[in-house]
Amino acid sequence: MPFSSSYFPYRSVNSFSSIAIDYVEGATDLKAFYQHTANVEGIKEAISQRMAFNTNRKLLVDYLHYQYGKFAINEAVKKNIDSLLEANCFTITTAHQPNIFTGHLYFIYKILHAIKLAETLQQQLPQYNFVPVYYMGSEDADLDELGEVHINGTTYRWQTNQTGAVGRMKVDKAFVGLMDSIHAQLGVEPYGNEIMQKVKAAYSLNKTIEQATFELVHELFKDYGLIILLPDAAKLKASFAPVIEKELKESFSQKAVLQTMQHFPEQYKIQAAGRAINLFYLEEGYRERIEKQGNIYRVANLGRNWNENAMLLELENNPAAFSPNVILRPVFQEWILPNIAFIGGGGELAYWLELKKVFEAVNVPYPVLVLRNSFTLVNKNTAEKIAALDMTADNFFQSASALLERVIKKHSEVQLDLSEQLAQLNSLYQQLKTLAAAADTTLEKHVVALHLAADKKLVQLEKKMYRAEKKRFEAMQRKIEAVKNDLYPTGNLQERVDNLLPWYAVYGPTFINQLYEHSLSLEQQFCLLEENS
Numbered sequence: 001m002p003f004s005s006s007y008f009p010y011r012s013v014n015s016f017s018s019i020a021i022d023y024v025e026g027a028t029d030l031k032a033f034y035q036h037t038a039n040v041e042g043i044k045e046a047i048s049q050r051m052a053f054n055t056n057r058k059l060l061v062d063y064l065h066y067q068y069g070k071f072a073i074n075e076a077v078k079k080n081i082d083s084l085l086e087a088n089c090f091t092i093t094t095a096h097q098p099n100i101f102t103g104h105l106y107f108i109y110k111i112l113h114a115i116k117l118a119e120t121l122q123q124q125l126p127q128y129n130f131v132p133v134y135y136m137g138s139e140d141a142d143l144d145e146l147g148e149v150h151i152n153g154t155t156y157r158w159q160t161n162q163t164g165a166v167g168r169m170k171v172d173k174a175f176v177g178l179m180d181s182i183h184a185q186l187g188v189e190p191y192g193n194e195i196m197q198k199v200k201a202a203y204s205l206n207k208t209i210e211q212a213t214f215e216l217v218h219e220l221f222k223d224y225g226l227i228i229l230l231p232d233a234a235k236l237k238a239s240f241a242p243v244i245e246k247e248l249k250e251s252f253s254q255k256a257v258l259q260t261m262q263h264f265p266e267q268y269k270i271q272a273a274g275r276a277i278n279l280f281y282l283e284e285g286y287r288e289r290i291e292k293q294g295n296i297y298r299v300a301n302l303g304r305n306w307n308e309n310a311m312l313l314e315l316e317n318n319p320a321a322f323s324p325n326v327i328l329r330p331v332f333q334e335w336i337l338p339n340i341a342f343i344g345g346g347g348e349l350a351y352w353l354e355l356k357k358v359f360e361a362v363n364v365p366y367p368v369l370v371l372r373n374s375f376t377l378v379n380k381n382t383a384e385k386i387a388a389l390d391m392t393a394d395n396f397f398q399s400a401s402a403l404l405e406r407v408i409k410k411h412s413e414v415q416l417d418l419s420e421q422l423a424q425l426n427s428l429y430q431q432l433k434t435l436a437a438a439a440d441t442t443l444e445k446h447v448v449a450l451h452l453a454a455d456k457k458l459v460q461l462e463k464k465m466y467r468a469e470k471k472r473f474e475a476m477q478r479k480i481e482a483v484k485n486d487l488y489p490t491g492n493l494q495e496r497v498d499n500l501l502p503w504y505a506v507y508g509p510t511f512i513n514q515l516y517e518h519s520l521s522l523e524q525q526f527c528l529l530e531e532n533s
Helices: 018-024 028-033 040-051 057-067 075-083 105-124 173-186 192-202 209-224 234-239 241-250 252-261 308-317 329-336 346-352 356-361 380-388 393-397 400-411 419-439 443-487 500-507 510-518
Strands: 003-008 089-096 129-136 148-151 154-157 227-229 279-283 286-289 291-293 296-299 304-306 322-324 339-344 368-371 374-378 526-531
Touching: 003 393, 003 510, 018 028, 018 346, 018 368, 040 105, 040 339, 040 368, 057 075, 057 227, 057 234, 075 129, 075 209, 075 227, 089 105, 089 329, 105 129, 105 209, 105 339, 105 374, 105 500, 105 510, 129 209, 148 173, 148 500, 154 173, 173 192, 173 500, 192 209, 192 500, 209 227, 209 510, 234 241, 234 329, 241 252, 241 279, 241 308, 241 329, 252 356, 304 308, 322 329, 329 339, 329 356, 339 346, 346 368, 374 380, 374 443, 380 393, 380 443, 380 526, 393 400, 393 443, 393 526, 400 443, 419 443, 500 510, 510 526
Parallel strands: 089 129, 089 339, 129 227, 339 368, 374 526
Antiparallel strands: 003 526, 148 154, 279 286, 279 322, 291 296, 296 304
């Protein structure tokens, strides 16, 4: 079933951080913290800077061919990989951890945004080639976040004893049981069996989460030519060794971030101040901080110690063990990819805005930052509920209480607004103040006190009248709250709670196609996507 779209400024949605909104609107306070404006001119500037940087394209393409070697990849993906060898080819990148079953809906939105922006730029700047890339943050060790998924109000959590980088964990029997439970829930839907077959083919027993996520995302987006990059690789990290060495010797990234923080606008929350060494040590079952005490490098939880020479030798012999954290990961991404634009959520853009000087310290080009597309999906059932309330979907950008107040004021037969009476009261007490002052000037303060007390009582009366009338609209309140819960489950934007699987189970591959058709590129607006009746 096709959907219809309508677009709104992010500020009007009442669900986004001030820093994200201000960035999109080009606030002056933030301009010193990024390099290029998110428009075609900014893209051209980013291309110019990128062309002056010596990206190791052959290393990247050779690695991608190795990475995809087990698959009979389609022509769209193969063409995009091979095109990366050309000096006029650039990537449009989004990044995300390997959340099980793709995690929240915005994971899909980010990828489709990268695809749509690459396609749009190809049309606008035909002298270049643009390739969409999903960079997988598979070294993230936060299983509490990555190992949970919400499907139609039910929370599914992967219970496993595995530790360390989630991407290196393996599908176990508990994970297979999780898939069976989800399949039992979704199998009754028209495309439930289809999507669960794709999921089970990807997440087969003993496969790593990184590989399983790669296979599922490849299956969903291969026809769009999406390239998936798995950066947890010795050869890629070896190429990044000069930056890792600089970090180990100089702790340069924290110094750069702290310098930025001294001038960062006070109204915004600092996202990631970083550490003295913004690297982890990675091995099977562990991702632990590298710390320096005096002249010794330590990984305390592993009982490992190195002097500087030994640490640099470890880097040379075992580069895969070095894992950039949130401060250096973006630099690693831009080091290995010929990237010109990064698509991220509000939180991601917030910490990227802290990193410009980190990029400058190692002479790596800083990309155009693009706030990812956001959607609220309105299915036919919810649309009917909204219509019955004589409202539109965008009305629900407001709180449920504000919507109920609007309904009551529109339909109540009782006068609930006492502003006219308050004005009359004010006029009366002004007259009384004049009369009292004529009799005795000391009485003027007494009249003012009476006025304030009466005013307060009248405001209280107005609130009590509203509460009394509100009880007559309890059925309407329940209907409003039901719609609000459809669009804002658990009080959050739908895209931050819901998962792809139940939507695919109902609509099939058409669902992803519809999201793609209604995705924007550089327009930076919020989309309401409503199912046609």
